[in-house]
Amino acid sequence: MKCLYCHNPDTIETSGGQPYEIEELVEKVLKVKPYFGKKGGVTVSGGEPLLQSKALVPFFKRLKEEGIHTNIDTNGRLLNNFATTLLDDYADLIMLDIKHMTEEGYEALTGQRNMETALTFAKHREESGKAMWLRYVLIPGITNKPELLHALGEHFKDYKTIEKIEIQPYHKLGIHKWEALGWEYELKDARENTKEEIDAAVEILNQYFKEVKVN
Amino acid sequence: MEVKQFKNGIWTEKINVRDFVFQNITPYHGTHEFLVGPSEKTNKLWEVCKVATQEERQRNGVRAVDTEVISSVNAFEAGYIDKDNEVIVGLQTDELLKRAMKPFGGFKVVQKALQEQGVKPNDNLTELFSKYVKTHNDGVFDAYNAEIRKFRSLGFLTGLPDNYARGRIIGDYRRVALYGINALIEAKKVDLSNITGPMTEAVIRLREEVSSQIKALNEMLELGAKYDLDLGRPAENAQEAVQWTYMAYLAAVKEQDGAAMSLGNVSTFLDIYIENDLQEGLITEEQAQEYIDQFVMKLRMVRHLRMATYDEIFAGDPTWVTEAIGGMFEDGRTKVTKTSFRFLNTLYNLGPSPEPNMTILWSQELPQNFKDYCAKVSIDTSSIQFENDNLMRAQRGSDDYGIACCVSYQSLGKSIQFFGARTNLAKTLLLAVNGGRCENTGKPMVDGIKELDGEYLDFDTVMTNFKIAMKEVARVYNDSMNIIHYMHDKYYYEKAQMALIDTNPGINIAYGIAGLSIVADSLSAIKYAKVKPIRNEDGLTVDFKIEGEFPKYGNDDDRVDTLAANAVADFNNELKQLPVYKDAEPTMSVLTITSNVSYGKKTGATPDGRPSGIAFAPGANPMHGRDCNGAIASLNSVSKIDYKDSLDGISNTFSMVPKSLGSSETDRIDNLATIIDGYFSRNAQHLNVNVLDRDMLMDAMEHPEQYPQLTIRVSGYAVNFVRLTREQQLEVITRSFHESM
DSSP: OOOTTOSOGGGSSSSOSOOOOHHHHHHHHHHHGGGOTTTOOEEEOSSOGGGGHHHHHHHHHHHHHTTOOEEEEEOSOOOOHHHHHIIIIIOSEEEEEOOOSSHHHHHHHHSSOOHHHHHHHHHHHHHHTOOEEEEEEEOBTTTBOHHHHHHHHHHHTTOSSEEEEEEEEOOOTTHHHHHHTTOOOTTTTOOOOOHHHHHHHHHHHHTTOSOEEEO | OOOTTSOOSHHHHSOOHHHHHHHHOOOOOSOGGGOOOOOHHHHHHHHHHHHHHHHHHHTTTOSEEEEEEEOOTTSSOOOOSOGGGOSSOOOSSSSTTEEEEOTTSOHHHHHHHHHHTTOOOOHHHHHHHHHTOOOHHHHHHHHOOHHHHHHHHTTSEESOTTSSOOOOOOOOTHHHHHHOHHHHHHHHHHHHHHOOSSOOHHHHHHHHHHHHHHHHHHHHHHHHHHTTOOTTSOOOSHHHHHHHHHHHHHHHHHHOOOSOOOOBSOHHHHHHHHHHHHHTTSSOHHHHHHHHHHHHHHHHTOOOOOOTTHHHHSTTOOOOOEEEEEOBOTTSOBOOOHHHHHHHHHHHHSOOOSOSEEEEEEOTTSOHHHHHHHHHHHHHHOOOEEEEHHHHHHHHOOSSEEEETTTEEEETTTEEEEEOOEEEHHHHHHHHHTTTBOTTTOOBOOSSOOOOOSSSOOHHHHHHHHHHHHHHHHHHHHHHHHHHHHHHHHHSOOHHHHTTSOSSOEEEEEEEEEOHHHHHHHHHHHHHSEEEEEEOTTSOEEEEEEESOOOOTTSSOHHHHHHHHHHHHHHHHHHHTSOOGGGOEEEEEEOOTTTHHHHHHTOOOOTTSOOTTOOOOSTTOOOTTTOOSOHHHHHHHHHTSOGGGOTTEEOOEEEEOGGGGOSSHHHHHHHHHHHHHHHHHTTOOEEEEEEOOHHHHHHHHHOGGGOTTOEEEOSSSEEEGGGSOHHHHHHHHHSOEEOOO
């Protein structure tokens, strides 16, 4: 997936990175465990962490043995056996990014037709009965439209596992990274939300969700 | 001594303020929502103070100075800010922000400080001090030998209290409120009569000291009379309790100008009186807050006369009116009261300020609402610091203690400490690679260290030499400390403070080190990379070429963190072998105040790649910019220094940008409180927290007039950023600002 607004475009390529043994990672986590407090834990993010879902299963299993809270920050594109194992057994929290509420819009924004897959992913998590947060990037004129926000709310309003929805107002902080990679930033003309636009979106989502948080 | 409205106990039989607090405290677990804003009187007074401090800044940092009178408890008539609006009265001199001469630490220092203001002391005084009266400074230099002078002038020992007052002693100022001065005089008279022969030097000295203390108590009575206060009797209500406590502190800062003169742990004590008056309907919450606001305002206006060079080691004109807030009793109850909140609330009612130096005694068991409020205040004001209550209580033994100066535990009324500045451990390491010679001058400092041959530094050889150097430097350091404290007792005894402390208290001698991160990284470079010394024609190191990578302190890497922890333990062990004046117990701190800049200037290039003259990191901090694995890794490294090896404190000053703590205020509060819990659960001792953007500091450098109250924690204390020199400001800005956890 290659979202037009990606603020970490250096993570889009699936090659690269540094390999770690599971135990090395667990050791790193244990060193910072005293700072987790009551709410802290491990979040795997990306890129798309479920691209490594096979390795995540033993990692999360070890974290659970150490009594550590686990969280996956995902776009919900991959629902293989390893992913379902994580959803059902090892991930205490899923933060699911809903990119768009129409298949066409989804494709225009990310290069992939993935809306149905993401919704299926959400449904699977709902059936597991375990906690989920939704995330939604708000771009004026692209995702910040009343009909899309209502569609999002309508779709999820009866879900019991959704604790909150987090809105990420669009910002341009990632542009320099695209330029550094020699890629064209196609969203150049998009602008940031006004305070009123953010407030209006929050008002709509408040009709459907227990908690709406603006990041 | 019985006071009817309070629960009796040991404290009614003998002097024991801790027992009074223990018996009568009302711990508070609620939120900060009960707090109120400043009263109209407080606002009016604070306006006067703000104008006065602005004038002070405009007049080169000194608004007014007296050149006629030697300051003492009663040298000046009663002074007021604006009498009609003052519910708590008392000034150091007869005028707001007027500084006074306290020449017994050293008359030349007073002359120099006055000269810098374009004035001089009255001629009679000059004659008196040049011909007839001896000071602490005179005494010390009579006794110093050539070796100590050499270590001092070349920068191996720096900032020693040999030409200024040592401070650090905390009088138990609460005693005046609880017992009244008449009862305190009676108790000291009994003590004096029990100090009997044979008249050895120690017995004679103690008899003389206690007699001086009784005189000081009588002077405090007179001081009270000047302000129409009957300090002879116990305080009878909340306003009197605050006023009596302040008068006791005021007597101390009229008589002495010690570098750090902490207040102790008064907030919870005062809460008992306030709670009583509130329960009886005698006062309102507005009045309770007004007493505390005005008390704190007075503490903010304390000033001492200092010369400009003093600013190099203690920048920003600090007074260290350190007040320890919170903590737990040994029975598991919290010492947090509503007045703990009221003290912190002054940072909103009067705005941020470095003084009083509010220090939270943090325990994982503190009420969550209080933890959250402390985190909020820290994020909003960068004016408070945190120390590990569980650790200090367990290892030092008392649950009734204050913080001397920046980070140092001191049980109240039961013990004192002798302040000893610090030795430059980085320069000590350079002796190990320069045949025991000073790297800047080539002067021989330490015997028994061979000149090194070989192209690269060998770790084992350097360590062997380093240990020899540490042993010798410790010896000279101890010699100087014994002389300093002998002379301070003799010529500038703190009689007013000591009158409020048990006769013959426990003493710890507070040694210190600077340059720890430089030492750790240098040893790491020598051990894990290849370090080639570059020498001048005299064979002295002028630079080091490092080939290869090496782990750096501040990244939670045991390979180097152990080197840091061991250096602390080794030097502390050397100090513990040596005889100490008055049989004080040796303790050590890793703390620099702001002298990390001047220590750096006096230190040549070091094997970690630091060029000559560059500032050290403050206290136990990792070197600027080298802790690059996030905030938590940096904290973890510092937490590995064992408090047992550094019982006088391990200072860590920590700066984060606000967004690294979270996107909402609730998240930031939650995360900061969790970080402090995490850090202290690893038995770390101290954390100074700044939540600031570097850009704002840079703007404040350019437009200081827009940031009169901008406060920043530097090393165990806070300063008004705009009162730092440009060099110190730049050093603060180059420190690591953590942008991620």
